[in-house]
Amino acid sequence: MVKKFVYFFGGGKAEGNEKMKNLLGGKGANLAEMAGHPALKLPVPPGFTITTEVCTYYYENKRKYPKELLNQVKTSIIRIEKLTGKKFGDTNNPLLVSVRSGARKSMPGMMETVLNVGLTEKTIPGLIKKMNGNERFVYDAYRRLIMMYSDVVMEKAQGIEPKGDDAGIRRQLERIMDEKKKAKGVKDDTALSAGDLKELCRAFKQKIKDVLNKEFPDDADAQLWGGISAVFASWNGKRAISYRRIENIPDEWGTAVTVQTMVFGNTGEKSATGVAFTRNPGNGDNHFYGEYLINAQGEDVVAGIRTPAPINENSKGEYNKSLTTLEQAMPQAYKELNDIQLRLEKHYHDMLDIEFTIENGILYMLQCRVGKRNGLAAVKMALDMYNEKLIDTRTAVSRVTPAQLDELLHPIVDPNEEKIKKPLAKGLPAGPGGAFGMIVFTAKDAVDWFKEGKSVILVREETNPEDVEGMRAAKAVLTARGGMTSHAALVARGWGKCCIVGCADIHINLETKLMTVNNKTFKEGDWLTLNGTRGYVYEGKLPMVDQSANNQVLLSFLKLCDAVKRLGIRTNADTPDDAKKAFEFGAEGIGLFRTEHMFYGKGAEQPLFLLRKMILSKTEAERKKALDELYPFIKADIKGTLEVMQGLPVTIRLLDPPLHEFVPQNNQKRMELATSLGISFEEIEKRAENLHENNPMMGHRGVRLGVTYPEITEAQIRAILEASAELLKAGMKVNPEIMIPVVSDVNEIKDQKAIAEKIYKEVLKKYGLSKITHLLGTMIEIPRAALLANQIAESAEFFSFGTNDLTQMTFGFSRDDIGSFLPEYLKKEILPNDPFQIIDFSGVGELIQIGIERGRSVRNNLKVGICGEHGGEPESVKFCHKVNMNYVSCSPYRIPIAKLSAAQAVLEEGVKIKTSVKKGSNASRKPKKSKNKSKSKKK
């Protein structure tokens, strides 16, 4: 049996279909589907696809083809000839074809194409006749063929690499053409006459011979095989290879080659070409949407020389509202096209991007594929199609990427503006969305300017807790140092505030209040615009697109995610405001309430003062006194949040950071503390200095504070339990979970648990209660805690993985200090990602798995969650799902992303789940494609 290397399509039939992308490439498979599927049988110009297996063979056999190929191609050409009535290389009615690449996965612009193949001195006259004597059209096609062919087939495919951008054959031919235009005193190509073009073709051929030492093959077959070879050769072109590296596309996939009858949208006023989408890809509206040009070729639509016209009223915009629509200009063709797009969307169950050409009034479909869309459109289409019963819940959930969802959560810089602006500098995208504002260099200025009603961007070397008020007042934050988990990044992300960190090009002079960026100087008050989603800094004010109007769409979509996901989604929230926002997005509890957060920001002056007093106490007596003063604040803080959460679990983490973080640097504040403590300024200085640590991240913090100063643990646990007791007495529900941070040994928990048990008894007695439901658990953020999780789970009632610290310890990476080497690590691909952004599955991930397995080996219902920043990162959320965590916790603005990712994690496991598609909605409608899609995402 002869192996099949060529798949024909055309005349209402096709040997392939859209499921055969691996063999035929995306383009070939979709052309076959459109041409041959019984439900479609669309007007596709006939052609055939040479399979990707030939590509593999070609590279495995020193660029030779399987011997069967020649015949199969010949036979296919004959089939085309039969269907079109034209003949390849014929003098009277010549057939022209395009030769295009098409890989399994789209690699836009990475591989080569040759058009107008089959046009030779011999076939030109016939074509002119067929084109009603349009000589100019034919010679224009011919010069295009020569330019493209010499470039793609005769130069690039031969591995010739001319030195310099300007040295290639194509550029040399272009220069000849430029000279011609100059000589003729014209500007546009279109102003050249048929005679001019004829001369150019001659000159081109001579140049090619001179430069490449070869004749341009003026023979149809030679052109065809040259084109095929060039496409295959382009699979291993430099650009294609590096694109595959980035996109992780295996070299073995190879490309297919599709040879297809040429049709022309540029034969006159009855011809046109266009690109359309079955729905609006910019906002998701369910309207046919597209652009076209009369008397043009496909590349003209893209090139932007002429303004394309809208295909219909719905496609009109400011810039093209006065142009004639296709519907008006060619009503018959438009009707046919509209009919086709409706059928296509029903068939594919997705929004499609289609390319069409009308040649002398006859419509041809040249391409169809799932259309790209922006975030709003993706969400809206998924929701609409779900409501239209075109897709089921799972499919709807699979249709939106986390990045697309994120677009709905923040105002963004107008993408059209960004296309034409060059960033001033780039940093790390630490807080999403866009913002513009006047720059200020101190937190105080930010607050003052904000009070004056100004929009400001706070620009700092790096931020610290004393900057928090300024950060809150600012529209956006920009820092020169720090990584994705620096203070600025953490705080900004928590608030969903636009923020760029680690923007190393920025140099701030605090004294002069000037900033230089790549030799440009900016003064206080100058405008900048930040794209925090990409990390781009722009000069001046760029317009914004506000997405908040689409909140309802977002929430409806999240309901679909909820129906699919199994992982619980909690939030990291330190204030009732945070909690409220999280509630809106459907948070199922608080996974991380940081007690220390009450000491930052507005209204925190007094608690902070008292905390500092406690920290700078030297004796237990001093400390207890300060704690007593502080106690009402702690209790009120906790009570407020427990109340807001109405019985949902609230995980309250005991004091975590090294104490020195709270020590004021400011002398006046130090003096106030000294007075309050009744000690000298020198003594305060000394005590502050004693708190200094070489590596505070691994120093006296978390449970180590609780062990050495049990009175601090006592006060906090008493506050939690008394707040709970008071709410219970008032008839409310509470569900506090006390969480011990920085644990490395079960004995630490036992030590703290003994305190908790003592306090619990006291509180029950004080309030006359028999029970206050609560849990006592631990963070797992130290490698040793993960390893000894079986011991730890004997005392801890829940685990919450603190993946920020766990990543720090597992890698030995201080997240504050990675700026000096991580960029180089990513550049050299030593690490695939910043492990503080995406969980390091192999290292940190193994510790997490070990921790969960060992923990549950002694407490099989152990509740396990994650409360690091990873809890809102899609890949990490999926990981958490895979390792059977009960929940992830993330900042309020990351909840939607977490929900989507949790739902998509379910899809990826291929498990059947409850779907809310109503009965009667035909199961066969569920496109098999969606399964492929979700599979391909697994990578």
Next chain:
Amino acid sequence: MVKKFVYFFGGGKAEGNEKMKNLLGGKGANLAEMAGHPALKLPVPPGFTITTEVCTYYYENKRKYPKELLNQVKTSIIRIEKLTGKKFGDTNNPLLVSVRSGARKSMPGMMETVLNVGLTEKTIPGLIKKMNGNERFVYDAYRRLIMMYSDVVMEKAQGIEPKGDDAGIRRQLERIMDEKKKAKGVKDDTALSAGDLKELCRAFKQKIKDVLNKEFPDDADAQLWGGISAVFASWNGKRAISYRRIENIPDEWGTAVTVQTMVFGNTGEKSATGVAFTRNPGNGDNHFYGEYLINAQGEDVVAGIRTPAPINENSKGEYNKSLTTLEQAMPQAYKELNDIQLRLEKHYHDMLDIEFTIENGILYMLQCRVGKRNGLAAVKMALDMYNEKLIDTRTAVSRVTPAQLDELLHPIVDPNEEKIKKPLAKGLPAGPGGAFGMIVFTAKDAVDWFKEGKSVILVREETNPEDVEGMRAAKAVLTARGGMTSHAALVARGWGKCCIVGCADIHINLETKLMTVNNKTFKEGDWLTLNGTRGYVYEGKLPMVDQSANNQVLLSFLKLCDAVKRLGIRTNADTPDDAKKAFEFGAEGIGLFRTEHMFYGKGAEQPLFLLRKMILSKTEAERKKALDELYPFIKADIKGTLEVMQGLPVTIRLLDPPLHEFVPQNNQKRMELATSLGISFEEIEKRAENLHENNPMMGHRGVRLGVTYPEITEAQIRAILEASAELLKAGMKVNPEIMIPVVSDVNEIKDQKAIAEKIYKEVLKKYGLSKITHLLGTMIEIPRAALLANQIAESAEFFSFGTNDLTQMTFGFSRDDIGSFLPEYLKKEILPNDPFQIIDFSGVGELIQIGIERGRSVRNNLKVGICGEHGGEPESVKFCHKVNMNYVSCSPYRIPIAKLSAAQAVLEEGVKIKTSVKKGSNASRKPKKSKNKSKSKKK
């Protein structure tokens, strides 16, 4: 069948033997052995032992005895009566017995004893008659019985706890006696007459009745059972329980009770009592050694009221050389005793501690057990007994503890002086041995004073690399801050220098050059003495004992260890001096040569300057220039050490510490650098500041430097390979192992390996060589590296566990900062040990095991070692043996300890090994006991 609860001994027979320690306790078992073993049959006063099972029964059955016990005790008393001709409770010839405790493991002083049991008003006259009318002797014995019995049996055993130290019955009786002495105007007890004592006994009894509401039982049987109960009760006394907690002795073991005929060394000039050792426990000399007192009881020898006399010439010392020896005073008894001790040592194959009493010229053996000894004696005895063929290699190795061996490695503070001095302050024992010197507070002063020939102790808050010269000049180092692995500790330990760190009581005022310690002020030049083995600081100059004369003994003993151990022992050495010392102790290579060490200390000025220049370079060009200048120093440094090691493996670690550690704080030095770099002072300041890190331990260091500044790696590897090439060309052997530090991912190694391979080719070419044998491996010191060891081992040719950093990351403990909480952790027993001293087997240990297993899973001959400070700590060395490492590497002065521990690790696994005991040495001589010993060490 009746269960046996009582084991009789006496009259040349015994029902027990020394293997029955679990049942009979140490004392009972050894008495049985001495009394009954056919090879011994020593003159042991007859008696019997009630088993530990009775103790267990007693506690499990509400302090009742098994019903069989009464009869078995009665029968045994009758057997004693038959052998002695005396009768218990008899008026004519009364039998007196002692009732003593004896657990499986000695618990000195923790449990109770009652002597003279059986002495009553009724039996007194008979005893006086038997004692040739010595009324005073008998009443003295009676008053002792009453005092002891009322205290032990009537008060303590009843659980009565009088308030205050002074309130117990014993103290009250003592006060009565004191008054009596006062009234009589005498000072010593011995000055009281028989009449006085008789009166006292009457007064005692009355007092007992008044205070305890009970009569003193003037009945032999009642006294006997009271005594037995009191011993059992004392097993659960407070002191005993807390001792068991500390020594890890299980509560279930219980104590035995030995009831034995009383013999008296205080019946007159023909009586005596003494303690002796079969060899000198202070220096190991093979001479019978001991002390005795004529006409005295056992407790008198210990009490120190009279100076005991030497038993023979060999036992004479300065303080007792004029006293009459036992050999002279009682030649017959001495001869008999000497004969017994020779037989005992042959029988036990170990040095024994024996107690004897001579009653009216007749020798009795009262106790025998393996004798305690100091370090020198332990090593010398092991060696001597091995040479005498008394023990085999394995046994010899098992006879010395690492702590004993350590005593031989350093001068130590005279233990006798330490007994009577109170430490001024305590710190962490960071560098072993003892030293005295005048205190100075700066490294410069240390150097200057040293040059003037003075002995100095450098006292600092904490040390840094700039102090190294001063540390070298000082006899000892004392710091107020820092832990066992602080800079001071690491450096001092490496040099075997006396050092105490973290001595928090010390407060230094650098300006006034004064130091206060617990309110005492010391000025520069004042003398201190440090015991670095214990961490004690003493005021003034304490005498030292120098052990260096015993070097030969040490080295011979190490040869025995070598014959047993399998683990390789390498050294951490940064200089030829270190290497030489290590050689002397038999190091098998260098496991850690720190390239950065060449920048510290003597002669390092220029390399350090150039290194700083390199560090403060901003561009690659600047850096390369500085590196070129530095290169010759690096090469010379490496070449020197490779040369010294003559082909033994030398593991050279590439630059490890964060660069900022080398940045000078000193402005003049900064200015010099600025000049040399041709930049401004401000620029230097800025660059230095840029190197600041929040957590440098997890920052830009190790391989991260190598990845970001490949030229640094290049220079180092080139230096290693060129140095090797030059030595090879000169006909010498080299064996360099290039070690990459701080690795967390295999890609880091691949990156560096590519550099190494490039340089290797260049060097081969330059020197015209075809090969330079070398390895390229990695430290495993980051948890992730251990987890991903299988990937890493694909590129790394060896692993060296850096357990200092691994411990830091696994625990999240910064070793510089643990001072604020680790003491509390140890106190609260949250952790059993400082994990920087003893490997944390469960956490860090698991990572090590994972690392080894996974590493060898892909490279089964992977060489694995350890080069953290743990490599010289006994328990950690044993761990390394267990997990099948190839070698440990430690500082030169720890090599002996490491060797011993490695050998003992072999003994602990119970595997047969090659022993160098010559043929013909009777196998049966190998005491089974030694097996028990080594087993008991496993705990």
